Amino acid sequence: MTVGGTRLFLGTAVTAAVVTAVLYAVPAGQILYFATYGAICALSWWAALRLVAGSDRRPWLLVATAQTLWLTGDAIEMAFFLFGEVPAVGVSDAFWLGGYPLVATALVLMARRRAPGRLSGGVLDALTLTTVAALASWQFLIQPLFEYGFGDAVVPALYPVGDIVLLAAVLFLTLSPGERGAPTLLLFGAVSTYLAVDLGYNLLPYVLDYQYVEKLGAGLLAGHALMVAAMLHPGRAELTHPGSRVRTLHPARVVFLGLALLGTPALALRYAGFSGQELATIVASAACAAFVLARFTTAVREQERMQAELAYQAHHDPLTGLVNRTVMHDTLEETVRVSGTGAAVLYLDLDGFKEINDRHGHDAGDAVLVEIAGRLSAAMDGTGLVARLGGDEFVLLRPESSAEETVRLAERVLEEIPRPVLFRGHRLSVGASIGIAVHSGDLSEGTPTEMLRAADTAMYSAKRLGRGRWVAADGSGPLLAA
Template sequence: MSTKRIALFLGAVWGAVIVDIVAYGTGPGNAVHVATYLAICCTAWRASLRLPPGPGRRPWLLVAVALTSWCIGDLVELGQFYFAEVPGVGVADIFWLAGYPLIAVALVQMARRRAPGRLRGGMLDAMALTVAASAALWQFVVAPTLGLGYGLLDTLVPALYPLCDVVLLAAALFVALSPGARGVPTRLVLGAVVFFLGIDLGYNILPFMIDYSLVQRLGPLILAGGAMLVAACLHPSRGELTAGADRLPVVHPARVIFLGLALMTAPTLTLMHKGFGREEVIALIATAVCSTFVLARFTNAVREQERAQAQLAHQAGHDTLTGVANRATLDDRLRRLLASDVHPVSLLYLDLDGFKEVNDRHGHEAGDRVLTAVADRLGGLVRQGDIVARLGGDEFVVVCPGLTEAEVAEVAGRILREVARPVPFGVAEMAVGVSVGVAIAAEGSRSPAALLRAADAAMYEAKRHGQGRWVLAEQHPATDVPVLADPPHSWSSSLR
């Protein structure tokens, strides 16, 4: 769905939410609430089921199930309101509480797809924060109600909502702090979680400040949060939430702060229960200072390890001469691109013309200078997120996802012109050309090797017609045999 239609969808939901808040508790208000909720759930199911089957679709199916569960809870309560009596704790709570872990699991699955095999540290941090928040929840929410004469369910069920909020917050932190892009879909998902947390917090705090009849009007806002989740699923860039990230995991400063809060929770709660005398305050300050020093030492050790890992990863995944990606990195990133929602994926296969003559005439040092200059120029031509790789010798590959055929032609033309510029070497200038083969993988293509073969064959077709040309090839859907899609283009006739 286009971003304009997504904006219209969110605007329509917000309009219904405002009507629901104004007419809350009335027949028309309830009708608007039910109709809007059903529309959001249907849109969530439609959007998730239209995605290709596989791990990338599972989180969105869980989101659809969670929203449907919440909607059923509202329908049960409305049925009790009209035909029976609404209990303090009832069947509706089962459906409401069930939605929280479903969304939390969906967020964790997104984080695992963004950082496969690299979530153990984040999970430990989230568990520490969850334990600390649970301790505070027990002292301030559950314990005070134990002696008020309420039944077991009336005491525990309301306390489960803040606990579910903590679990939801921990799952949201997995996504927020995991490597990967943080575009509109990510912000929509995190914004929805913040919305849900804010609504539950308002339900727990505002009754002490204002009349509960006004607090109840927060309920329709849950529709806006659900619509934000659906909008993230509908967004063209939703793949960023489930696409593997290339960068190494880095400990975010916020995680260190969360660990500090978790460490200080138990002693702070203990002193709040016993009272803050002079000795207690001194002990609390000493604990806070020691915790700060320990966390600072921990952060310093982690940063040193991150720098060492980054250096080793760069050496393993990049060409030592030019600094661009090597064949292993190209294969890995190309495979993930083809499996993602980003289409089409364009691959340009480059082979330098006249490079052997440079080596023979000026020596290998001059040849290395040409290769580094070409790599630098290619890096300056592409966008952030595109891939420049060296396969070996004088062969390079450029991968540009999401470009139209006309835009790929423009990139190929710029490459011909930039590579043809002379390369200074001492007092001399060396000139090489380049032959480029272009292959475009449409949606549904899953073979990096077939795409490389098609571009490679197109490159040789360009060489056969002379230097300084590019050829666009296409794969036959049944045999993967590359065929000539367009006549060769020289640098002078390429799109500028």
């Protein structure tokens, strides 16, 4: 993201905070409200049309459309206030209600894009929590409205329904696999603000005058600002791109699911009334639920541990702990083909390793391999990747490495490898032959597989020339001086 985009992101959050405070104290607060909300809508459209492209743009276009509908509803309501009487149910309600399904659809699209094929857990958790919230909303918000007649209650009842839809969508996004950085938290905060404000509009009139309740519009503005801040955030791609991080079962999720498990019977007791027997029943149910969830968490943690072990074994050499051929190929592919950055590959084969195995046994050979793996990792200085392909073959991959840096690395490796390895009183020494291939990131120079093959061929050339040296590959990036 550009510096200007970052400033817009920060400016939006600061402006929302200032405006939210000002609306409570300044008579001209409504003018400031519309000016700020208009700017937020403009930013949302700019972000949707300019900062994202392709199918990633669809969710943000829906959000921008919803913001525009809500602003239009506010403008219609203000026009009625200035030039006539504000109806209890009017045209503005159509615009306000129209934004709910658009935002919900946007959140669902984000979840589907960033966790394709891995949504079942998030769906079930979201439905569990939403079911309890829907039951509570029906009992405390929707059902009381129908006491005044069906016709007068339909439109007001649609707002709690819209809130439930939004809640389900944001829980679906938040609880599904994927990164949960600042953009996800901003979206969750925006929707939570909408829900809190709508809840206030429904409940506060019972205890406060409307002149105080109407100030909740400032809270809605804060929610709109959080929404557009997520659009402007430098890490917004996490909302629409699959993440590589594997999420584990968070204790907070277990707690909320446990509360949801008890929520339905607790709400049912509202009609049955509380007596000693009912209270004892719900306490016992809570204890049983806690025990079951604790056992469930233990089982899931064990499964996650086993999955992590299997994943590690599938991607690492069991002897040296280095990554294996698969990881090296994928990393090279990502570096050259996807990222388009240059890379250097050093294909290394140990000289004299077979003699150590034959004379001292495989235990000695294993000890040498482990020591060599440590030396290679140290030579990389924490940059790049070291892989063991099998036997006594290793590959060093360093992204964005110049020819001079690559030569220095090869020379350092050639100095480190021959140092003796102590094993049961014996000083074991091996050498190394290295083939080097450098790729600039231009695919016209060849594919990553061809690059690796060229380095392998250069390594055998080094062996034929007398071992203990490096040779650069022809036709794979700039030719290094031999």
